[in-house]
Amino acid sequence: xxxxxxxxxxxxxxxxLRLSCAASERTYNRYVIGWFRQAPGKEREFVVxxxxxxxxxxxxxxxxxxxxxxxxxxxxxxxxxxxxxKPEDTAVYYCAANTAVWSTRDEARHYSYWGQGTQVTVxx
Numbered sequence: 533x534x535x536x537x538x539x540x541x542x543x544x545x546x547x548x549l550r551l552s553c554a555a556s557e558r559t560y561n562r563y564v565i566g567w568f569r570q571a572p573g574k575e576r577e578f579v580v581x582x583x584x585x586x587x588x589x590x591x592x593x594x595x596x597x598x599x600x601x602x603x604x605x606x607x608x609x610x611x612x613x614x615x616x617x618k619p620e621d622t623a624v625y626y627c628a629a630n631t632a633v634w635s636t637r638d639e640a641r642h643y644s645y646w647g648q649g650t651q652v653t654v655x656x
Contacts, residue, residue, distance in 0.1 A: 533557050533645050536540035537627045540650030547654070551612040553647055558603055561585055562603045563645075564630040564637055567601065567612050569652075579625070581637035582610065590637055595621075596635030617654045624649040 534556040542548055551567070559565055566581040579592045580601045589601055600613040610627060628643035636642035 533559065533563065533629050535627050535629060535645055535647035537647035537650045540625060540652045542653045542655065544629075545617060545619055545656050547655055548613070548615045548619050549617065549652060551614065551625055551627075551650060551652075553610040553612070555610070555629070558576065558605070558608055559629060560603065560608065562631075564634060565601075565603070565610045565634070566628045566630060566637060566640075566643060567625060568628060568640055568643075568644040568651075569621075569625045571623040574623075576626070576640050578638040578640070580612065582628075583634055584636075588634065592638075614652070617652075618655045619656045622652060622654050624651050 536554045538550040567579040570576040598616045602611045626649045627647045629645040630643045632642045
């Protein structure tokens, strides 16, 4: 599967952005979809994952209550709604697809397919 992330940009603290991850094929019931981010000089970190059927989600503590993942199966697209953005959310955001078991959802090394990344910059 090929993934293309989009929707990043520059936003003030407290603002919102919605990222999109468009897939080249159906992801429903096939792939765990995850979002990760990487800030300059830091390692890639887990943000959120959604299970194959969309019934389960897991959020990093740093984004819980502010970010929300959703899926439009008709468009083969997964969204990341980001609200109440903070300067520390500044990073390149990547979507990824995982064919491994759900227990590996927060580990980047288990994701086989990655989008190109989209820059999110939050100004204070």
